[in-house]
Amino acid sequence: SLNFHPAGRHVLGIPGPSPVPDRLLRAMSYPTIDHRGPEFGVLGHRVLAGLQRIFQTRHPVVVYPASGTGAWEAALTNVLSPGDAVLMYETGHFASLWRKMAERLGLAPEVVALPGICPQTGLPNSWRRGVQPDLIERRLREDGGHQIKAVCVVHNETSTGVTSDIAAVRRAIDAAGHPALLLVDTISGLASADYRHDEWGVDVTVSGSQKGLMLPPGISFNAVSPKALEAARSARLPKAFWAWDEIIEINKTGYWPYTPNTNLLYALVEAVDMLETEGLSAVFARHQRLGAACRAAVLAWGLDVQCADPAVYSPVLTGVVVPQGVDADAVRQLIYERFNLSLGTGLSKLKGRMFRIGHLGECNDLSLLAALSGCEMGLKLAGVRLQGSGVAAAMEVLQHSATCQARYP
Ligand code: PLP
Numbered sequence: 001s002l003n004f005h006p007a008g009r010h011v012l013g014i015p016g017p018s019p020v021p022d023r024l025l026r027a028m029s030y031p032t033i034d035h036r037g038p039e040f041g042v043l044g045h046r047v048l049a050g051l052q053r054i055f056q057t058r059h060p061v062v063v064y065p066a067s068g069t070g071a072w073e074a075a076l077t078n079v080l081s082p083g084d085a086v087l088m089y090e091t092g093h094f095a096s097l098w099r100k101m102a103e104r105l106g107l108a109p110e111v112v113a114l115p116g117i118c119p120q121t122g123l124p125n126s127w128r129r130g131v132q133p134d135l136i137e138r139r140l141r142e143d144g145g146h147q148i149k150a151v152c153v154v155h156n157e158t159s160t161g162v163t164s165d166i167a168a169v170r171r172a173i174d175a176a177g178h179p180a181l182l183l184v185d186t187i188s189g190l191a192s193a194d195y196r197h198d199e200w201g202v203d204v205t206v207s208g209s210q211k212g213l214m215l216p217p218g219i220s221f222n223a224v225s226p227k228a229l230e231a232a233r234s235a236r237l238p239k240a241f242w243a244w245d246e247i248i249e250i251n252k253t254g255y256w257p258y259t260p261n262t263n264l265l266y267a268l269v270e271a272v273d274m275l276e277t278e279g280l281s282a283v284f285a286r287h288q289r290l291g292a293a294c295r296a297a298v299l300a301w302g303l304d305v306q307c308a309d310p311a312v313y314s315p316v317l318t319g320v321v322v323p324q325g326v327d328a329d330a331v332r333q334l335i336y337e338r339f340n341l342s343l344g345t346g347l348s349k350l351k352g353r354m355f356r357i358g359h360l361g362e363c364n365d366l367s368l369l370a371a372l373s374g375c376e377m378g379l380k381l382a383g384v385r386l387q388g389s390g391v392a393a394a395m396e397v398l399q400h401s402a403t404c405q406a407r408y409p
Pocket of ligand 1: 016067068069070094154156157158159185186187188208217
């Protein structure tokens, strides 16, 4: 336990939960109101309408007082039946956790992944690149009897810092002429990386509060297409708390069938307002720019970025591969103790091999530079030989590219 109080603010550099803006913390401190009273219905309608704009959908968005894992379970149990075959693409740790959940629920997941190991790093190729839609298309074409009921992919793989082209996955399913539903996890992508539920033809989108939406952990979402709602009518996996039908019906009045997370909903309305005041496209551009600066730092250090395909670098986080023989967790611990900065750990297959820098949510030029300077000092103190200054390289990128700072009236 910490027996001292370090001066200044902790720098939360993990890829979610992301730092919660003061404005949202203040909104959460409003008094909790009667969730059946007249004021609440106004709040409920604002929450639901705002979420539709963020998911870019005209269809229902279901809110759960649960972490993202709950919304994963809701997505599967609402549209599938025991023993259903599900095609799950493995991009990393979170994709494989979702697959394990599918197994526990009595589904029959089949993993599709890019084969092989990267010779330079010894890391699985599939954990360094995005979803390959052609592999999905090929497998669906073989499934003439339409045994596969759903295709599950992770839009922003938080364990690796790789995004995937969801529109291309939709095209692959359509090209195969296959009726499988498309289920997408954008728990860490939403409101940081461009995401379009309707336009991309997604059937269920899963997301959470603690990443791009800048809220604390605690609520999560399912955006649901008409085709998913239709599938839900005959799906037979047991569900009660997660069942969409009752929630969507009562949501029409601005209320929930159970006690909703009132104070997080106050913050959600504010978060949507912040995102829309900046403009969603400006928010996405800010994340792209910060991601570019962060990668410039990693390359200047002479280290590898975990994502091996520049076309799908994540705008949310960057995975930094440390040289063979260095323990990334020891470096993280040193940085935490010396500089009061938290960085993301390497998960499962990547344990000790890499760490993750988050540049999501309310991150700006100087908060990114703070995290990068902590990393640079810590890497040097840990004895990692760096080729050059990553901080200087990131400053070059930020200094010479247009900023997207909020303008004060
Ligand atoms: N999926 C992705 C891509 C995630 O990043 C996370 C959490 O970081 C999860 C699922 C699990 O969500 P939670 O930890 O909120 O249950």
